[in-house]
Amino acid sequence: MAQAEKEVLIAVDGLRISATSDEGQEIPIVKGVDFQVHKGEVVALIGESGSGKTTISLAALAYTKPGLHFAGGEVRLHGEDLLTMAPLKQRAIRGAKVAYLAQSAAATFNPALTIGEQVTESAVLHGIMDQASATQRAEELYHALELPDPDRIGHRYPHQVSGGQLQRLMAAMALCGKPDLMVLDEPTTALDVTTQIEVLKAFKKVIREENSAAIYVTHDLAVVAQIADHIVVLYNGEVMEQGTADQIINDPQHAYTKRLMEAVRPRPMAGMGTEVSGDHHRDIDNLEVRAMTAGYGGLVNGEPKFPILKDINVSVKNGHVVGVIGESGCGKSTLARVMAGMLPPARGDIILDGDTLAGSLQERELNELQKVQFVFQMADTALNPKKLIGDIIGRPLTFYHGLKGKEKHQKVAEILQLVELPAEFASRYPMELSGGQKQRINLARALAADPEVMLCDEVTSALDSIVGANVIKLLTSLRDKTGVSFMFISHDLSTVASFADEIVVLYAGRVVEQGPTDEVLEPPFHPYTRLLISSVPEMRLGWLEDTLQKREMAVGIARGVEITAKGCPFFNRCPQGIKGTCDEQVAPLLKLNAGHEINCHLTLEQLNQVETETRLALDGAAA
Amino acid sequence: MMMRMVLQRMGIGIVTLFVVSVIVFLMTSILPGDVANIVLGQSATPETLAAYRAEHGLDRPAYVRYFSWLGDMATGDLGVSKAGGATISSLIDSRIWNTVMMAGLVALISIPISILLGLWAAMHPGTWLDRGVTFGTLSTISVPEFFIATILVLVFAVQLKWLPSTLNLTGSETWLEWLRKLAMPLLTLVIVVSAQMIRMTRAGILNVMSSPYIEMAILKGVPRRRIILRHALHNAIGPIVNVIALNLAYLVSGVVIVETIFSYPGLAKLMIDGVQTRDLPLVQACAMIFCGTYVLLILIADIASILSNPRLRHPK
Numbered sequence: 001m002a003q004a005e006k007e008v009l010i011a012v013d014g015l016r017i018s019a020t021s022d023e024g025q026e027i028p029i030v031k032g033v034d035f036q037v038h039k040g041e042v043v044a045l046i047g048e049s050g051s052g053k054t055t056i057s058l059a060a061l062a063y064t065k066p067g068l069h070f071a072g073g074e075v076r077l078h079g080e081d082l083l084t085m086a087p088l089k090q091r092a093i094r095g096a097k098v099a100y101l102a103q104s105a106a107a108t109f110n111p112a113l114t115i116g117e118q119v120t121e122s123a124v125l126h127g128i129m130d131q132a133s134a135t136q137r138a139e140e141l142y143h144a145l146e147l148p149d150p151d152r153i154g155h156r157y158p159h160q161v162s163g164g165q166l167q168r169l170m171a172a173m174a175l176c177g178k179p180d181l182m183v184l185d186e187p188t189t190a191l192d193v194t195t196q197i198e199v200l201k202a203f204k205k206v207i208r209e210e211n212s213a214a215i216y217v218t219h220d221l222a223v224v225a226q227i228a229d230h231i232v233v234l235y236n237g238e239v240m241e242q243g244t245a246d247q248i249i250n251d252p253q254h255a256y257t258k259r260l261m262e263a264v265r266p267r268p269m270a271g272m273g274t275e276v277s278g279d280h281h282r283d284i285d286n287l288e289v290r291a292m293t294a295g296y297g298g299l300v301n302g303e304p305k306f307p308i309l310k311d312i313n314v315s316v317k318n319g320h321v322v323g324v325i326g327e328s329g330c331g332k333s334t335l336a337r338v339m340a341g342m343l344p345p346a347r348g349d350i351i352l353d354g355d356t357l358a359g360s361l362q363e364r365e366l367n368e369l370q371k372v373q374f375v376f377q378m379a380d381t382a383l384n385p386k387k388l389i390g391d392i393i394g395r396p397l398t399f400y401h402g403l404k405g406k407e408k409h410q411k412v413a414e415i416l417q418l419v420e421l422p423a424e425f426a427s428r429y430p431m432e433l434s435g436g437q438k439q440r441i442n443l444a445r446a447l448a449a450d451p452e453v454m455l456c457d458e459v460t461s462a463l464d465s466i467v468g469a470n471v472i473k474l475l476t477s478l479r480d481k482t483g484v485s486f487m488f489i490s491h492d493l494s495t496v497a498s499f500a501d502e503i504v505v506l507y508a509g510r511v512v513e514q515g516p517t518d519e520v521l522e523p524p525f526h527p528y529t530r531l532l533i534s535s536v537p538e539m540r541l542g543w544l545e546d547t548l549q550k551r552e553m554a555v556g557i558a559r560g561v562e563i564t565a566k567g568c569p570f571f572n573r574c575p576q577g578i579k580g581t582c583d584e585q586v587a588p589l590l591k592l593n594a595g596h597e598i599n600c601h602l603t604l605e606q607l608n609q610v611e612t613e614t615r616l617a618l619d620g621a622a623a
Numbered sequence: 624m625m626m627r628m629v630l631q632r633m634g635i636g637i638v639t640l641f642v643v644s645v646i647v648f649l650m651t652s653i654l655p656g657d658v659a660n661i662v663l664g665q666s667a668t669p670e671t672l673a674a675y676r677a678e679h680g681l682d683r684p685a686y687v688r689y690f691s692w693l694g695d696m697a698t699g700d701l702g703v704s705k706a707g708g709a710t711i712s713s714l715i716d717s718r719i720w721n722t723v724m725m726a727g728l729v730a731l732i733s734i735p736i737s738i739l740l741g742l743w744a745a746m747h748p749g750t751w752l753d754r755g756v757t758f759g760t761l762s763t764i765s766v767p768e769f770f771i772a773t774i775l776v777l778v779f780a781v782q783l784k785w786l787p788s789t790l791n792l793t794g795s796e797t798w799l800e801w802l803r804k805l806a807m808p809l810l811t812l813v814i815v816v817s818a819q820m821i822r823m824t825r826a827g828i829l830n831v832m833s834s835p836y837i838e839m840a841i842l843k844g845v846p847r848r849r850i851i852l853r854h855a856l857h858n859a860i861g862p863i864v865n866v867i868a869l870n871l872a873y874l875v876s877g878v879v880i881v882e883t884i885f886s887y888p889g890l891a892k893l894m895i896d897g898v899q900t901r902d903l904p905l906v907q908a909c910a911m912i913f914c915g916t917y918v919l920l921i922l923i924a925d926i927a928s929i930l931s932n933p934r935l936r937h938p939k
Contacts, residue, residue, distance in 0.1 A: 094844035112857035
């Protein structure tokens, strides 16, 4: 192997890290991990949450999170053990020899200091270069990372740039001091698929150009396939398997690796959704919005001051699952908030079982409230940490159904069983539960109201793939058992595709395409839907390069969502936009078969033509 | 955006002052017996009372008197003391500098001490000194200033006999004598005011220290001192300045109590004396000065927290 000849940069040898319990007992977290990173190589640490991957990666900076400590083993950088080094020497390594990139750039940039100061800080502090040359180096990196306005972006503050830009700026911050090794901790997990591509592309480019090595921590195998040379599979603080990216992706040996592969969300394709049986069908829709416009900041001349949603028609049929997709900032959560009555619409109707509902929560009747329940994204913040699980689930039982005492107790146990948790959980606090369990309690709280419609806002987004897949499985069984309808909001198209009967594609506050899942995921596509589908990473080597060749990528990525007053909002990202038409007039509705609708100025022939062209181009490239 | 918010706060400050002036005027008006009663005494006949009232405009409706009083105040004419006949401006002028001097000295001593101690405690959380600071500040917060003053007198004047229990300022003291006389009132106020500021500085810094961007700074190899002074202090400065301004505002009421206890010839003492002699114009003027200072300091606190927010200073 070529790798063996390369110089070893960092060697992790029998690394053990422990936590200390309140009783003073040692709890092993990392139980003897070995791996090496060679010069110019990207090593991925993969595993689900709790596998210890972040903890291990931080050991490369001789750092542990508060409450943890190194219990044994060595981490040798250029042959020198980092763990036994004097604290001052450890500090000299951090930021200079080894640099760290965190998951959320928004949280890791100091809001009170300029971007430029933070990017150049460690290079200057460690005496690698003076301020002037560090600033110059930073500007070169901004260019390399394709950031807008590279000469001046350093003078800005973190809140003045977008999330995707901040993520790339963090890469500049890590690279400024020319480190030998970068530690990247889930750097694209919090991003939209389209932004993820843009960031991955930039990372890959600078890693190659700078010839630096990296430890890449993620739970997403499809991302790993794009960027890693070597993969280490972790479970519960131990290495299950390691090998070249090619070997792990194409020929996994260990059972756990295979399980991880199965949990990778398949590419969104037609035929993934489940057709609903006729049992739950009724003539009228469960919950519907008609010609609805909504926004924030009060009304000016009957229009919201900050409009978000415009002329939305969406309906959730009985026992159906409607998936709502779109990038962040498209108005997905706003749509759910309007339906739940948390944000009264400026115009339009909200209809429940054929009756018009009041726009605001306060004016709705108790039984109307009971029928529509909201499930929030972050179970951590949605569940009161001071209440027992039994009280959290019991509260809607008492409020809506007047259950008390033993009856309530029994019902709580039943509901816990429904979300596949043991009844003993009733006497625990949210803090004692794992992320996936908390999300189940979050769902159980909504279920306790015995609703007809559940509005789920990104309920799997904060969970890793295996836990997320289990929650989806649970939702499917709930739908089958209780006949409840769902509106399922997610920016993850694969998840939506695997669960929804119908899909609504939102862009900049407008519905651009909707219909049955199988229709929406088959050509003809709205250009935006195509961009979303093309952006979902595939678990094969070389996918990133192939995708970047595609026509829609050139204009589609690296641009944010903008809400426009007139025309089609997607115009500035659309490879087929017609100047003078698309940017001026509202897109007409193309009605296709079986309730499939596309809002676009292009004709059906034009939409279909792109498919043929793309296929021909790809075939040409292959040949 | 930021300018608008600052102007808005200033507008609110002015409105508050107006409301305060109405309250001060009403409070002094509803006290039984007006100036005519006090000046002319028990033996005055209804005719002489009426004549006095007419002469001094006391028979006019309340709102007319209010606006004329407000107009006079605004133009710097604070009126004439009803007891003694000296102009109120001259009375206040002789006292206000004593108070300003004391409050200023307290601020000068307590602000740097508080910030340094707060930072120090935050830099070494969990050490015995940090615990000591926490315990000490918590104890002094829970004790009212007159109690602290009494304890100080008991210890330093009665037991140790180091310092005088009351100060008879003659105006001819040397600096050192003057400071010796002032030591106890100063100490009382410094203790009372600093405790809160130390706690808030410490808490503000520690709160920021658990942010992800501080962990990032550690992982960039930034020294701890720089992390606290550059990364943490920059984010905590808004709340800290806010607490400082609020505590200086609190000084205003502290001054009233301390001046009375130590019979220090300041503005507060003057006001208390005015209350005892029913010298309403004097009380009104003093009350307005105290309230004005209070409103001004609160306004500074508000504006400081607006200015410290980078999102407002540097809009998109």
